Each structure stands twice: as C-alpha cells, then as structure tokens.
Amino acid sequence: MRYDIAIVGGGPAGYTAAERAAAGGLKTVLFEKKAIGGVCLNEGCIPTKTLLYSAKLWDTMKGAAKYGITVPDAPAFDMGKIIDRKDKVVKKLTGGVKMTVGSYGVAIVEKEAVIAGEENGMFRIVAGGETYEATYLLVCTGSDTVIPPIPGLSDTDYWTSKEALESKELPRSLVIIGGGVIGMEFASVFASLGCKVTIVEAMERILPTMDREISQSLSMLLKKRGVAIHTGAMVEKIEQEDGQLVCCFTEKGKAQRIPAQQILVAIGRRPNTQGLFAGGFEVACERGRIVTDQSFRTSVEGIYAIGDVTAKIQLAHMASAQGICAAHIIAGQQPPINLNAVPGCIYTDPEIASVGITEDEAKAQGIPVKKGKYLMTGNGRSIIDEQERGFIKVIAHAETDVILGAQLMCARATDIVSELSTAIVNGLTCAQLASVIRPHPTFCEGVTEAVEDVHGMAIH
C-alpha cells in the first residue's frame, strides 16, 4: 500500500496533521497503537478537566449557602460515577475525532507501526504484519510519564496521572511528587473531594517555570484548602509501613516522613521513541527527543516530527498547531499558524494562564518593559461569582507599547488568554487593546483594566 504521507501517532499532533494533509490532497495513512486521540483525549487533558469540573461543582455545592441556596443534609458524591462520566466524555470525543479523521479519507491503522527503512525514495512502515510505503513520514508518538529511580517506589502500586484518572476510590491521603502542571491539577481535584493532599516539589516553589506571583498565589490558595506543600524537597525513598506508603524526603536539610494511602508521580514526561525504528534505521535524537529544525525536519530527509516526541513544548494545542503547520510545509505551502506565542494553561480553581514573556524574562533579556496589573477583586463578575483573589498582568514594551506577555490567574483565565495571544501574534499595543468595548459584566473587562493600567489610566 502506497501513500503520500504516513503519520505515526494519533494524538492531537497526528490526527490534526492527518486531517489537514488529506484535506490538502495527500493520500494519508495514520497509525495508532492504543486509541485515537492520544494522551490528551484518553488520559490527559480531557479526562482531567472532566474531573476538575466535578470537583468544582462539589466545591460550589459545599459553599451553596453563600448564594442563598440550602443543600439538603449529607450531600454526597460517588467517585465511581464521576469516573464513569469522565469515560463517557472521553468516548464521545474520541469517537467524534475518529469519525472526522475518517471523513477526510485518511486510512486509519489501529496497530503499532515500526519504521523499517527507506527504499527507492519511499519509507517502509510495518504494522500488524503488513508493509506500507510512503513518500513522507511524520512522527508524532507523544510522551510518557517519567518514573524517577526512587528506592522503594517500584515496590508499590504508585499512581501516574493515568491511574489517578481511573481509580473509582478516593484515597484518604495522597502524596504528589512533583509540583508542576499535572501535580497542581490533581492536587485541586483530590483536595476538593476531601483527600488529604501533600505536594513534594524539588525546586524552591511550585510551578517553578511560571510567573513567581502565580506560584505564590496558588500556593497560598492550596494551603488554605488544606494542601500541605513542601518545596526544595528531594525524595529519598518510599517505605511501606502499617499498610501505608511513607514518602521520605529531605526538605532544606531536614529529614521528613509523610505517610499516605497513595503516591502520585508527576515529575514530567519523556518522549516516546522506543521500538519506533528497526534495522539500524533511525533519526537523530538528543536525550531521548527527536531533534528537529524550525520546519519540523529531522536528520533524515523526508521524515518530520512534531508534538511531545520533540519535547520542546509538551502541550496539546501546540501539538495540533504544529500538525497543521507540518501538513502545509510537507505540501509545499506556507504554515498558517504563528507558533511563537504559546499559551500555557492550568485548570486549577482559579484558572491560570500565561502567554509571551514574564517581567523577569524581559529583565533577563534586557527588554525595557512596563507593566499593568488589575486585581480581579474589583471586577463585578468576579464578585457575583464569589471568586477568590485573582489578577491579570500585562507586560508591554516600554517604548513601543506593544504587548509582549500576559499572566492571568482568575476565573476563565484559560479563555481570556486568547485575547492576549491574538494581541501578541499581531503586534498589537496596549492602546489598541484598550480601544475595544468589552461587555459588562464579564471577567474579560479585567483585560481593559490591565492594559489601561500600563498607561496609568485604570478606572476601577
């Protein structure tokens, strides 16, 4: 079977690229060894956000009295039903994606693909005992959880995000190793549902790569909700004692022992390249990730790679944007998406979002900037919805007024950030963003205030 392009991996990178390639007239085959939709749809973004929604609803119900609503005595949730609903959402979306990909005329092969070599200008891919040939190859095999070599860990039934999304029983207590994005989202879910959560993070703050104020604010909010946070903490070993797991770590030189019913490992993800190539044929990798240039080209002409397997930015929306761009590049067209402004989002309560550079990064790069900040405590919609503290920060070039970055921590931050991404991609100024009427009362009125504050003109 001969194709113009073979795509290995059916996550957001692969299925988006397949649709766009087929829409552009390329005869396309897509290989997926587990489930179409990849980690994002099956065991990542979508299921986590579904659990976060249930947790949020539970929090709202517990606090219903402040809205004048009396909830009958002993309200309860059923973890099994929460997980069942999550599975339903996943099934609906993955089914939809599979249908859409098929409707573009993409051949879907639900088997593990091995790239076996190149002959007469065609790549050979073997899957399920069949051989497929393609002129171009796009590798989008994604990533998997990094498991640290902590003594004692492999003797336990520890969780990764995958198991955490499947358990129909809520642990009484949970230690999360890693205070990054996955750690924070699960801390939110489990703490809301009444589990005693402890976060153990190696760096000096949670979310160490994000704006410092965001880390500090989230840390405060989580502590208020009963989450214990240990930073600058190195896990030494995991012990088992009285039917419990004990996380032993050193925090700023002091030995600590935290017992818990379950441990969740969330210290990052590593690219998936194992077993992908056969017969000595391979592309250049660096610390496990496939090396690519700006146009997603690998060291072998005709082979491209995108998404988590290239490990530059491991985000589903970046992967799908790269999928679209790669399909256009392979078809000899200009890529239609600007990949320079990538929003980073965390779906905690309140939500967190960031795009472009932070004030610290601007300083480090010697860029003169001015900052505008709006505290959402003055935003009507935030007061109506009983939102906790939150803010919108905008960073603009000191001379040109062009927006360079934004950091948000407030309700709907993950939606509002797109307005700021649009501004950055199009080189808009604070004055231009301030010249728009935003509906009242909405959370996005905070954007008006933040960009006006850059000029010292904020009203509220």
Ligand code: NAI
């Ligand atoms: P991460 O890189 O965001 O965070 C891992 C954290 O673990 C870091 O803060 C790191 O300092 C810490 N760490 C590393 N080794 C440690 C150790 N031995 N002990 C204690 N702490 C240690 O990785 P995470 O949270 O696993 O997420 C993986 C990827 O998935 C990220 O690229 C993330 O952006 C992406 N993702 C995105 C989501 C979103 O967009 N909402 C949701 C979930 C994941």
